[in-house]
Amino acid sequence: MRHLKLLSHVVEVARSGSIRKAAERLNLTPSAMNRRIQDLEAEIGTPLFERRPRGVKLTTAGEMFVRYARSQIADAERMKSQVEDLRGLRRGPIQIACSQALAFDFLASRIATFQKAHSKVVFDLKVMDHERALAALAAYEVDLALVYRPAIWPTLRVIASIPQRLVVITRADHPLAAKKTVRLSECADYPAALPDRTLSGRQVLDEVATRRELRLNMLAESNSFEMLRGLVSRGNMISFQIEIGAPSGDLGMGLVGRPIDTRDIPTADLVLCQLRGRSLSVAAATFAEILAKGMRSLEPAA
Template identity: 65%
Template sequence: MRHLKLLQQVSEIARAGSIRQAAENLNITASAMNRKVHDLEEEIGTPLFERRARGVKLTAAGELFVHYARSQIADADRLSSQVEDLRGMRRGPVNIGCSQALALDFLPSQIGSFRKENPRLVFDVQVMDHNAAINALIDYDVDLALVYRATIRPAVRILKSAPQRLAAILRADHPLAQKQTLRLSDCVSYPLALPHPTLGGRQILDEVIARRDFQFQVMAESNSFEMLRGLVLHGNMISLQIDIGAPREGSGHGLVTRTIDERDLPTSDLVLCQLRGRVLPVAAASFADHLMAAL
């Protein structure tokens, strides 16, 4: 599979936007990489990259070729995974892009339970916003995307969806912790630590606020759910997160989760998806089955 090295080089040039940077990333000389690309362009009969003063940009033909290259690399990885599976060497890796709300509890627990029966498997988890995760799926950078409130494109196939409600995260000694379900109006008198406006749960909240006359005391914002939990614990604030990623009582961190009344906030879907038409590597397909059962 020597041709795969050239395909990987072209893919890396496209990703880096620079032949020199791609050569450094792959630990080869820029002159050798540039020569291989020139030879390939001559063989194809058209330029793949537009050379500029600061790097390169894909031509229309280059975009087609990079998509072909990445699909071939993915197929080779799948073949390698299947061969290893036949030999009892299911190592992976399983490449996943996930929303940050899944990164603290849900996805680590699922990886942990899956590895009990598949201890040789390796995981590569990239935490990113929903749009970046879908882009990574389309670019063959990840096998699976597990994201909340994603904009699904025709190239993406949904394997499983699960409606999610927003929940409030509070300190166990917070006055509102005595209630099992909260109304948004309950939270008006208390300081809030909210997710960044680019995140799906915050977008739902902002849409509701725009329609109703709530005057919240937003004292902090962050794109880190770990930071938001810290603000809840140490600043006695209230934060919001989708229910599946919220902390559970009895976990020893001093936080509790209370659902928001569905009359105040609508549900939105958490989706597990893959690239349409792509046959996943055995390890990724097995873990997808595991996640679908969990969802």
């Protein structure tokens, strides 16, 4: 598979935007790396990179070639994983892009259980907003994406989806914690730490607040759910998250989650997906089914 090494070199140059930096990462001299790229360009018959004083930039042909290279590398990794599966190794890696709400409990607990049975499997986990997660999926950088409220592209295959309510997070001694469900208008009475606008939960809030001419009392915003929880705990603010990631009593954090009335904010889907037409490794496909089963177990009874 010597050709895969050359493909990986092209991908690394594209990623770093510099032949010198890519050569350093791959333990090559810049001249050797440049020569390999030039030989490939001569073979293809067109430049893949535009040389600039401070690095390189992909040409249109280069962008097409990098997509091809990534797909070939991903297919080779899948094939090697399947061979290892036949030998009983099941090494992986399993590459997943996910929303922050999944990171602390839902995804981490299922990975821990999976690795008890398959101790040699390696996970590569990337926490991203839904747009970046889908872009990573399309670029063959991850096997699976587990995200809230994604735009469903024709190139995506949905493995499982479940509806999710938005939840207000408070301290256990907060007035809203005594309610079973909360109206969004009630939240406007309290200081709030909001997810930033790259996150789907905030986008839902902004859409509804604008439509209802409602103004939340935002004192802080962050792209980190850990930071938001800290502000709720230390600053007695309120925050918002989808219910799969909302604090529960067994986490021992002194925080609670109360669902927003669906008359104010309707449910939206949490989606597990892969790239349509892409064959997953046995390890990734097996774990995807575990995630799908876990998601279905959270659906409310009909």
